[in-house]
Amino acid sequence: MAEEGKVKIGLEVHCQLTSLKTKLFCSCSSDYRGKPPNTNVCPVCLGLPGSLPVLNKKAVEYAVMVALALNCKPAKMTIFARKNYFYPDLPKNFQISQYDLEGFEPLASNGYVTFTVNKKKKTVKIRRIHLEEDPGKLYHPGGLGFAPYTLIDYNRSGIALLEIVTEPDFTAPAEARSFLQKLRSTLEHLGVFDGSLEGSMRCDANVSVEGGGRVEVKNISSFKDVERALSYEVVRQRELLKKGVKVRMETRHWDEVRRITVSLRVKEEEKDYRYFMEPDLCPVTIDEDFVRRIKIQMPELPDARKERFINQYGLPEYDAEVLVADRSLADFFEDCVKIYGKPKPIANWLMGDFLQCLYSLDVSVKDCKVTPKHLAEMLSLMDDGVISIKIAKKVLWEMMKTGKPASTIIEEKGWRRISDMNVIEAVTEKIFKENEKAVKDALVDEKAINFLVGKIMEATKGMADPALTNKIVRDKLSRLKERLQLN
Amino acid sequence: MEKAKTSISIEEIKHLAWLARLELTEDEKKLYTRQLNKILEYFNMLSELNTENIPPTYHLTGKVNVFREDEPKPSLDVNEVLMNAPRKRKQFFECAKIV
């Protein structure tokens, strides 16, 4: 991409506080995924007339914990506000959220997140963090715009969301992606969030290219899509500007199937949300005591964990960074070290083949069939010379697919390395007999020895110990040489 | 003391009716414009009151930090949820299409 107008991107990230057991304002279970429609609702989250919200205490604790982890300042006193707009997924046709009302600040503000992108460090400021409720889910049989009716399931209505708004400090889509990965890792390390749950993190972005208006892109719901959606939008805007067309301020919808952004025909002047204080909820005070209690309880954050990995395990920074980027991976690593003891080999395998397998099988660390114990066993078997690296890679794949331990797989597949000299010698005999010319060549040419070794490896399906095989072949050849010379 | 704008035009009434999703007949628009303007004229006396540096009262009880524990309770039975639904399909609420 040529150096055209500068890009400015700001993100509005909505993260579900998935570790909560109930919704934000009612005691319905937060475990709504996969339940039959409208079986996880009560008068409050269905918005029945006369129902009233009651705030989940843990949600506030988690929100403050996130705020501290993102270096924000919690407000001394915060209240909830109604965001009024009509939409079928909103049972009350208003959303209980938070807003800047005279005398009150949002739950937390003025923080920052530092992350690595393209091997360089970048810091993005956090403008604000606040709590709000999730709406229900809409289904459009046949696709949005084509369906003759809309179906609504309110199971998700009322789930606790944390909205994190950044300053428009991103200058490229890749930065946004790295930021979100850091954010996800941070939230997972705090234990408030599980990014592998579908829909747990959603993102809206504000994208502008120098010379054009600011466009809001809504409905980005997976990590993979973030970079794609933003890149598409930047290119779209740049094309327009090149043609001399005005990029007007509007809202666009990311269509993840067609991979384009589509204009939503919402006129700016209609977005009058008429915010006012939620009269049914009382203000929340966050005093120094509360903050101190939260700080004490705070688990180890990715940055601190990274430093510890470098110091405690002697890992290079790059390794530590990759491992810590996914909490489950970092946990796996440490659990494995406890059993196996040597950090660097574990790190290498995790960063390489392990992650590759996960990616190919489209499975997360949490859900994969390989356990730290499995990996430790495999590495020990390698140390003992029972399998080579090449075989180990195949073993890992099998472990991933079947969940069986390495030792079982090796036996079942016959992949044990042959270190028995008698066996190798027998095979060597056979190969020498079958390849007289090669043997003659090998007596004078070093390179021809490799051919013979190769043949023996082939005959043993790669199981013969290469070093031992080499030695046996050379010994045999030198004895042969001696005999010939004597003759 | 600056007086608040006291009159709403019929155009503004149309816009407000749209914001509130209330379809009004032409007669209603005219009637409400007239009535609401009379009411607003009276309400405008509020601008006489000096409220500089006076904090707003957002809540009457003065209570803070009212919480509930994060413990699940049973939800409504799905039949109770859907029993008043004017339109439903399988177990979903049905609404007019969204464009």
Place this chain on the structure above:
Amino acid sequence: MKLYWLSAKEIRDKILAREVKAEEVLSEVFERIEDVEGKINAFITLCREEAFKKAKEVDSKIANGEKVGILAGIPLAIKDNISTKGIKTTCGSKMLYNYVPPYNATVVEKLLAEDAIIIGKTNMDEFAMGTTTETSYFGPTRNPWDISTVPGGSSGGSAAAVASGEAFLALGSDTGGSIRCPASFCGVVGLKPTYGLVSRYGLIAYANSFEQIGPIARNVYDCALLLSVIAGWDWRDSTSIQVENIDYTSKLSSKIGEVKVGIVREMVSEGVDEAVLKNFYNYVSKLENLNIPCEEVSIPTIKYVVPVYYLIAMSEASSNLARFDGVRYGYSLNIEGETLDWDKFYSKTRGSGFGAEVKRRIILGTYALSAGYYDKFFLKSLKALTLIRKGFDEAFKKFDILISPTMPIPPFKLGEKIDDPLSLYLCDIDTIPANLTGIPAVSIPCGFYHNLPIGVQIMAPQLKEDLVLKFAVLSEDIIGLKNLKPNI
């Protein structure tokens, strides 16, 4: 005397003493309803079956010597904006003409636990927006004292039912005077509790910041009895207050001690009808005869209560009523064969489902909150509210009780003011302050004008229900108007 004219306490005592059966009382009550309901139209829904079932249960429990609640066997009516599980709850609106809640309001749970007999849901101004019960989709309620006049509103049905002997007790709701106004116009006792004393869980919201469910009865004791049952902290209502003692009947007749009484000047000056003032000062002189001196006190910010109340209430209402869109419950536009999109569907449903007063208030409320007007109207009102509350705090530093007429005018004819919304808003000027400040306020009968009841309002600081009720009982005694019976 017919059983249905006894006081609630008397009828309950008779039932407990097995002098009469709950079923018998209920039968008489339903006979009475058959007699007069056609003229009054106090009820939207009657629950004969459920009521008789409950009455039989109560009688059976008593016969077996089992413990029963303190409202055992008392036929009681509930305003139709309070959710009753399995019983239609309409808010007097076409919008909810067929809505059946799947849950009970907290107050209803409490009534059932004390073995009250719910006989029906009463008529009201649509969504509690009104002063006369004329805006109901189900037709107006008429004042039992003169059926060509209004019963007051918005709890007109509840007050008329109690006044006419159709019920012993009733629940109403009061946002800007909606219990006290009809109590005054119908010659009964109605109390608006301290904001937060009674749970709002299940009360279909109009203006969350001001409304409370409260008791209506034919005398102060009965009112206190019902209050004792419905008051109390509820975890489901975040604005609900924890209170030590909610038994308001036990100390009711004990000596009141010295009280300083203030007459709110702004409520007895211009705009107040002569007949009202005459009755009011009649009462004042009776107080003075008892050596209870009454002094005038001025609270100048009362001048602004009408705009402050309406701007905040309408704004909250515009948001509270947004949920009525024909998707999950209630009236819904018939769209067979039509290809409407959801925006139009909402607008047509709501345009057709709501009455004129509701639509006006939603529009004004939307206006007051909208971009560019929020500061001038809504926020300004919230600031003015602070000043009004300060004014009352000051007054209560010098006085224990504040009194005023409940309504500035006597009951008027049906249809007289309904085309002039502003004139109706101005009728609330005496009742609104108690809602804005959250203080308890009760209306008791204090006289008549051409056979139409006039009420006096007694107010005290927040959470001083016991003081308000004690003073009310004392006033009731010296005025001598309790358990009144209209000629219907």
